[in-house]
Amino acid sequence: MPTVQAWTGRETRALRQALRMSIRDFAQNLGVSERTVSKWEAGREAVRPRPEMQAALDTALSRAGGQAADRFASATSRSVLQNKPVVAGFRVQSHKFMPVYTSASVAADLAAQDAFRPRPHEWLKVSVAALPHPEGTCTAHLFACGVMVLHITQELHFRTLASLAAWRYASYEGDVPWAADQVLKLLSSAPPTVDVAPEYVLSMYVLQEPAWTADELENALRLMSLPSVLVNRRAQPRPEPVDDLVERRLLTQGFDQPSIQPFGVDGVSLGYASWAGVAYHAVCPERALLVDDLVSCEVDVQMLWAYCRHIQRQIEDGRDPAMPPDFGWRFLRAAHSRLTTARARETAQHCMMREAALSTSGLPERLTQAQAALRETATLSGRVDI
Known part of the structure; x- marks a missing residue:
């Protein structure tokens, strides 16, 4: 205690x-x-x-x-507690990503505000701003195409993986309305014409101090990437962690799912991605991926996912999708190429990380569909020669 x-x-x-x-x-x-x-x-x-x-x-x-x-x-894992660890367990850095579409015009207005500063990016104009978060740090990544991705970082200490999984579900209940409120505050001087509430939260966990060894460590990372198996989602009023014996059995007997894709390198790192999230541990920090590499990749993936989702929503509403000329089907074609083609100076780890993030998110298919929809609209309006 x-x-x-x-x-x-x-x-x-x-x-x-x-x-x-x-x-x-x-x-x-x-x-x-x-x-x-x-x-x-x-x-x-x-x-x-x-x-x-x-x-x-x-x-x-x-x-x-x-x-x-x-x-x-x-x-409260800081100096106010006794000097020795309060409970046996593991330490993990939580990263949450919440994308929201604002429109390119609103993004341009926001980027001009003092709160935002330019951030280097390979192929798109991006600005960032620090937002106050009650239990961690938050950075808003504002893309010129009209998407903002809120990135929350929190340092966590848990005794069991099931406790982490339950915390994840419980915290999500407050994350989305909090994020929506922060976006609305930023947009107070530039009222949006679309709903700016984020639809979902995607988590990434960077394991810093593990409590497992050998095969159990790999199983722990797999469970972190797909934590729904560690909670009773029927419990009321909110999901509860499974019994310690269930977690122990999964750790010792193994846990794997076809939907989980590994991207670690033997002796260097362990990494797993699923549709629900990403988990990573640097076995050899000097040779492993940097946290910034993981974050940058996921921010880009979530930005494009939200952009394609906005196009899809227009189609589902019975409208021909329309986006600014600078961010039409050619923009999506270029984005698809940049994300799926290896760069000259990329390491094998970077390629594997990007492939895992893309395949588990389903983004390539969404990019192809959105690109085709925008090109069809442009063709019908006579703005493109096919």
Whole structure:
């Protein structure tokens, strides 16, 4: 059980969220007013509850179950806890990607704002901005074609893979509305003409401190890339982690699915991708892929997926898809070529990573369909010679 040396508003908020309680329920549990809890959380590190409330918070933490304790430990894994690890387990860096289509004109207006700065990119104009995130860091990648990809990074510590999987499902419930709110704030000066709520979240996990060896480590990475097998999705009010014995059996007896594609190199790295996410571990950091390589690839894939999805949505609405001339079917043809053709200076690891991300996302097929739809529209309007 983790121990807190001195409670502040930050740890109070982490405990309430770990217990899955509303401010009202948490206040009733402690015997204080809702306003008191709100003041604690708003003050973060600058606020320390009175000594009698410190004791009450200690009691509330001691009564937390194993899953709640795991969640609390992950959210507060820093110097306020005792010097030794709070629970045995593993450390992983979580990366979440949430794409949203805004339109090219809105993207151009946003890129001109002070919050955004240009970022080098091989084949497309991109700007980035840092957004405040309550439990990690967030970077908004704004592409000239009209797609914004929000990238959230969080440092996590869990005892079991099932706890990580359950956290993933639970956190997604808040990620999408949070992301939509952030995008709307950025767009306050340039109101969008389309819905700017992201449709989904894709996760990538970079394992930093493993708790397994040999075959179990490979099985752990496979499970991270397809974590749905580690949660009971029928549980109410939200999915719950499976029993430890189930996870142990999967780790020792093996876990594999045809939909999971490996992209690691023996003695260098372990990497697996599925439609649900990506998991990676650098066995030899000096020779393995950089985290930035993984992130850049996934940001591009998610950007193009959202762009093609916008085109598909127009078709499903019974309209001929129309996009700006600079980002029509030729743009998609070039994007398809750049993503599927190896570059001269690319390593085998880079090629395998990109192929795994593309094949498991289904993006190549979507690019082909979107390209054909835009070309047909251009042909019918007399803007292209076939």
